[in-house]
Amino acid sequence: MKILVTGAGGAMGRTLVRRLSSSPEHTVIATYHRVDDTIEVASFQQIELDITDTDQVDAALQRMRPDAVVHLAALVGAACESDPDLAEKVNVEAVASLTEAAARHRVAKLVFISTAAVYGDGLSAPVSESHATHPTTTYARTKLAAEEGLENASRRSDTPDVVVLRVFNVWGDGFSTSLVERLRTSSEAAPVMLNGLDTFLRDYVHVDDVVQACELALTAGLSRFEVVNIGSGVAVSNADLVRWIARATPPVYEVVPAATSYSCADIAKAERVLGYSPEHTIIP
Structure with missing residues (x-):
């Protein structure tokens, strides 16, 4: 399977790329926002990509022709609060344009990394995927908006199958x-x-367990759109x-x-x- 990973320069991205590239069954394309974010390992292809640039994203998918995309790239935490407009551009609009490009270039699956923050923290028992959402931060609100956009897009027959992983505290x-x-x-x-x-x-979940879930999601036979919690339980x-x-x-x-x-x-x-x-x- 040829897999394109966005946000490969982050802590989770680096761990995921190393895990996927260690398997002879996978060909990995790691994308970075800046060249100096790259991992100094030569076992996979590395390209620079601004996910907010729709032309760049389209050209990359057209050139690379991946079977699947794991979308990690995002604006997180305090950066979202200080610049909500940028958070909307990176976390919502870029996801929509990536989905459209994936549809044009026949990507089969999109694994999207979301967050447990969409549930809020006013809970009293372990939360299932059917639980009501209550995002209280810009980061959580934009991630949930991206999820909703993906769900709407999945109703079309030409878009990739989507697996949303709601990740707890890594x-x-x-x-x-x-x-x-x-x-x-x-x-x-x-x-x-x-x-x-x-x-x-x-709920504290180790990064190795999160990337395990990402790899499993790439090959799992699921419906057109699925939301799955990833934590320790x-x-x-x-x-x-x-x-x-x-x-x-x-x-x-x-x-x-x-x-x-x-x-x-x-x-x-x-x-x-x-x-x-x-x-x-x-x-x-």
């Missing part, structure tokens, strides 16, 4: 801003601020996380009062339709 190599990694590298000079201990719970409190990390090195942190906050994936669908099985679950 940690691991390259994710230095995740709470897991910040606690691991905390110090007296740089303590981590925690919003409560037992009342703040999150375990709700880990700040207190549990601190205890788990302390097995290696005691973290340095301060606790501030905060309202109860809960977010965890029901991964039953991922297990059923993808054969997904997380290998790096944090067990308190």
